[in-house]
Amino acid sequence: xxxxxxxLIGVILFFIIFPLFMMTKYSISxxxxxxxxxxxxxxxxxxxxxxxxxxxxxxRSDFMKAGLTSLWVGLFAVAFSLLLGAPTAYALARFRIPxxxxxxxxxxxxxxxxxxxxxxxxxxLLLSRPFSLLPPVVLVGLAHTLLALPYTxxxxxxxxxxxxxxxxxxxxxxxxxxSRTFFKILTxxxxxxxxxxxxxxxxxxxxxxxxxxFLTFQGTETTLPVYLLRILSWSPQKNFISAISLLICVPVIxxxxxxxxxxxxxxxxxxxx
Amino acid sequence: MAEVKLKNLTKRFKDVVAVDNISLDIEDGEFLTLVGPSxxxxxxxxxxxxxxxxPTAGDILIDGQRVNPLPPQKRHISMVFQSYALFPHMSVxxxxxxxxxxxxxxxxxxxxxxxxxxxxxxxxxFEKRLPKxxxxxxxxxxxLGRALVLEPKVLLLDEPLSNLDAKLRLRMRTExxxxxxxxxxxxxxxxxxxxxxxxxxDRLAVMKDGKILQVGTPEEIYQKPAxxxxxxxxxxxxxxxxxxxxxxxxEDKNAMVGIRPEDLSISLAETKDGIVGRSSVxxxxxxxxxxxxxxxxxxxxxxxxxxxxxxxDKPVWLVARKEKHHLFDKSTGRRx
Numbered sequence: 289x290x291x292x293x294x295x296l297i298g299v300i301l302f303f304i305i306f307p308l309f310m311m312t313k314y315s316i317s318x319x320x321x322x323x324x325x326x327x328x329x330x331x332x333x334x335x336x337x338x339x340x341x342x343x344x345x346x347x348r349s350d351f352m353k354a355g356l357t358s359l360w361v362g363l364f365a366v367a368f369s370l371l372l373g374a375p376t377a378y379a380l381a382r383f384r385i386p387x388x389x390x391x392x393x394x395x396x397x398x399x400x401x402x403x404x405x406x407x408x409x410x411x412x413l414l415l416s417r418p419f420s421l422l423p424p425v426v427l428v429g430l431a432h433t434l435l436a437l438p439y440t441x442x443x444x445x446x447x448x449x450x451x452x453x454x455x456x457x458x459x460x461x462x463x464x465x466x467s468r469t470f471f472k473i474l475t476x477x478x479x480x481x482x483x484x485x486x487x488x489x490x491x492x493x494x495x496x497x498x499x500x501x502f503l504t505f506q507g508t509e510t511t512l513p514v515y516l517l518r519i520l521s522w523s524p525q526k527n528f529i530s531a532i533s534l535l536i537c538v539p540v541i542x543x544x545x546x547x548x549x550x551x552x553x554x555x556x557x558x559x560x561x
Numbered sequence: 562m563a564e565v566k567l568k569n570l571t572k573r574f575k576d577v578v579a580v581d582n583i584s585l586d587i588e589d590g591e592f593l594t595l596v597g598p599s600x601x602x603x604x605x606x607x608x609x610x611x612x613x614x615x616p617t618a619g620d621i622l623i624d625g626q627r628v629n630p631l632p633p634q635k636r637h638i639s640m641v642f643q644s645y646a647l648f649p650h651m652s653v654x655x656x657x658x659x660x661x662x663x664x665x666x667x668x669x670x671x672x673x674x675x676x677x678x679x680x681x682x683x684x685x686x687f688e689k690r691l692p693k694x695x696x697x698x699x700x701x702x703x704x705l706g707r708a709l710v711l712e713p714k715v716l717l718l719d720e721p722l723s724n725l726d727a728k729l730r731l732r733m734r735t736e737x738x739x740x741x742x743x744x745x746x747x748x749x750x751x752x753x754x755x756x757x758x759x760x761x762x763d764r765l766a767v768m769k770d771g772k773i774l775q776v777g778t779p780e781e782i783y784q785k786p787a788x789x790x791x792x793x794x795x796x797x798x799x800x801x802x803x804x805x806x807x808x809x810x811x812e813d814k815n816a817m818v819g820i821r822p823e824d825l826s827i828s829l830a831e832t833k834d835g836i837v838g839r840s841s842v843x844x845x846x847x848x849x850x851x852x853x854x855x856x857x858x859x860x861x862x863x864x865x866x867x868x869x870x871x872x873x874d875k876p877v878w879l880v881a882r883k884e885k886h887h888l889f890d891k892s893t894g895r896r897x
Contacts, residue, residue, distance in 0.1 A: 458646035462660035463634030
């Protein structure tokens, strides 16, 4: 049984780690290690590992620009979905709204449709006036908000529900106005949870391809996934494309490590025994 | 300090009447307890006084002023919640100062008051701690301090001891009583624990189904319960109830007779006017021992003197002096 368990874990790990390994390997490969001409097999590890491709990418302004675009789109999406989602979630969590279960179902059901079926109407709407006057970064950010909002609302609703109502009532009895209670009591307590929603939104936006593609394929401003496709259409070398892939992964990994600790803090401990 | 008057207070939630037309006068500096089983409306009454619930009908007066339309802040009340409701991201100090900050008190006043509360409640050294770094008793005291620094005219306490373990609860009970003696604020206290209600209060109001059944000092309610429910609710172990026809001394055979465990005397020999039963189990508490006696379908508790020993599973005769009988009307439950 024990052996079987380890074998199973090994197999799963292989499927997770092998693609990452290949990506990393190619990204640091020298020319001889990938262009073999069929004379010898590709080596398991590059003959002369090199960071050359990262240098190339660093000096390419189109890549840097796509990276920045992705970053901004992600931040816009996070900002929009929190600004819209958090108050919605608060209302859903605190007030008795008739038909709330149906409302929540419809909210999530938006995500039951495949993105491809929603992209045409959304692109149609966002690419015509007045939306088309907005910079593409904001447009894609809005589209991603649309995708992330149902989850944001769900996560944030759980967050607000986990904050005891007593705290709000206590603040009220002590004389705090609603706004003070919201900013001084609720917001600090909800931050870790809302952080989770923000991370989720950011990753969704960072990865998202279809909406970004339909909204930006005509312009020069694109997000990284769309940029990757453009590069692919030139049939570039494996090491170049792998370096781009790897760089797209890096922020996700860093961001996760940075914010996860904060999320785990569990600030509400000790509020209510 | 202030007196509080409730006039025909009613609170309805849709079809449920939580508080049913109650009137109550609470004197200045009094420690009054609303006691009753859960769902009796005691918490709702307290929340109405606090301004957290809008009464459906009736008035709440604090110091003669009708406060119904006023928000909590303007009622000069403070409230301590059962959960303490400490702000988990704020230190003890910030929690204590929260209300003062809202009232825009001067920095000097604020730090003086916070210091006063910290000393009063023995929280020195914990000023910078977060609530999660405190013990249950300390949290409870912070919650109390946060209410006290506002110098409320009326302090509202909603089951403040029920989240503490038994030992701590007893200690905080004493502390609370001493505190009240020191600060002399009017306190309205809500509990379902009759022992707490008895030991702490100047007067208590026994509530059931949204109504007040009896208001009085602990002694009055213990010795002269106005109602069969009060009689059974106050006192531990509870009063024994026997139908009148089974008690030889009672003339009114339609009455329900209530007898407290300590008013019964027990004998192994046949006694005049005694009710015969069978001794069952003894509960030893140290200072008091309680013997349970089977009388056909009833289980009667009897307090034994420490030196008294009654063997189990023997016929015994129980008798109580007539003046110790509490008679209640079987249909209305009121004292006759």
